[in-house]
Amino acid sequence: LDLSTFFLGRPLTSPLMNASGVWCNVNNQLNALAESKAGAMVTKSCTLLRRNGNPEPRYHTLAMGSINSMGLPNEGHQYYLDYAERHDYENKPLFFSIAGLTLDDNLTMVAQIQDAYTPAILELNLSCPNVPGKAQIAYDFEALDVILAEISAAYSRPFGIKLPPYFDIAHFDEVAEILNRYEKVSFITCINSIGNGLMIDINSETVLIKPKEGFGGIGGDYVLPTALANVNAFYQRCPKKSIIGCGGVSTGEHVFMHLLAGAGIVQVGTALYEEGPEIFVRLNIELAKIMKEKGYKTIREFQGKLKTI
Numbered sequence: 001l002d003l004s005t006f007f008l009g010r011p012l013t014s015p016l017m018n019a020s021g022v023w024c025n026v027n028n029q030l031n032a033l034a035e036s037k038a039g040a041m042v043t044k045s046c047t048l049l050r051r052n053g054n055p056e057p058r059y060h061t062l063a064m065g066s067i068n069s070m071g072l073p074n075e076g077h078q079y080y081l082d083y084a085e086r087h088d089y090e091n092k093p094l095f096f097s098i099a100g101l102t103l104d105d106n107l108t109m110v111a112q113i114q115d116a117y118t119p120a121i122l123e124l125n126l127s128c129p130n131v132p133g134k135a136q137i138a139y140d141f142e143a144l145d146v147i148l149a150e151i152s153a154a155y156s157r158p159f160g161i162k163l164p165p166y167f168d169i170a171h172f173d174e175v176a177e178i179l180n181r182y183e184k185v186s187f188i189t190c191i192n193s194i195g196n197g198l199m200i201d202i203n204s205e206t207v208l209i210k211p212k213e214g215f216g217g218i219g220g221d222y223v224l225p226t227a228l229a230n231v232n233a234f235y236q237r238c239p240k241k242s243i244i245g246c247g248g249v250s251t252g253e254h255v256f257m258h259l260l261a262g263a264g265i266v267q268v269g270t271a272l273y274e275e276g277p278e279i280f281v282r283l284n285i286e287l288a289k290i291m292k293e294k295g296y297k298t299i300r301e302f303q304g305k306l307k308t309i
């Protein structure tokens with residue numbers, strides 16, 4: 001069962017990790033991920049100050065996934081910096097997600113991460129769809145360019161960004177052109193939830209979640225084809241960057257697809273929310289079984305090797 005791989009030069013025992021926001025808000029969840037069979041882990045996207053987030057119900061399980069409008073509930077930046085200080089980096093790499101409500105907040109958090117000399121890897125979340133009144137930065141290409149210039153100037157180390165899904169080849173081209181101008185952007189995590197979906201309960205004739213009149217980010221089986229497309233689109237367009245795949249993963253086959261499409265690490269969100277950190281045991285076994293059946297000894301032999309017809 002050799003699922004070892006490398007990401008940004010760091011050795012991983014497994015290419016699997018959690019998606020930010022799932023099972024990573026508070027210490028007991030973070031400790032459970034640290035003890036799990038995931039090869040890496042990421043903290044909940046944080047803001048400068050603690051946030052309660054949106055009113056509940058704000059998460060609902062769907063037939064083929066989930067809808068959420070959490071609203072960035074988190075314990076505040078310092079809480080996760082404190083965790084990053086305690087984390088055992090020999091055990092697995094830690095990614096540190098931030099989603100400041102303003103550019104200034106992001107710059108303040110980045111400066112504190114810089115001063116903390118933490119080995120954690122920064123994942124800049126540019127795609128939260130659920131803060132009322134806040135558009136997703138990564139859908140505003142000028143704002144995307146500005147924030148990458150500002151963070152690159154303020155942060156001395158490589159970092160990554162969490163992108164929303166795009167649905168147009170011209171957008172893949174335009175966003176990749178921006179990203180390729182920032183060499184400090186060393187990885188791209190595709191995708192965040194598909195923003196502002198809506199699901200309906202026909203018995204009560206109501207929406208399922210309270211915030212934003214029921215509009216929320218969609219995850220799970222529904223998003224797998226979009227996630228694979230975004231992984232492969234940026235894998236092809238950004239040869240000097242690594243890709244983290246996220247979206248629609250609940251089996252070893254889905255993990256294999258993301259790796260084939262070019263992902264170096266594969267994140268699990270909705271399925272982790274439903275199954276808990278034990279899911280990493282199952283996914284590792286299922287991935288290893290597929291590799292054995294195909295005669296692959298290492299992930300490198302097939303990673304990014306998706307064939308066209």
Ligand SMILES: O=C(O)c1[nH]c(=O)[nH]c(=O)c1Cl
Nearest residue numbers: 069070071072128130193217
């Ligand atoms: O509502 C949220 O907290 C949330 N929910 C998502 O589906 N993606 C995000 O990036 C965030 Cl920050």
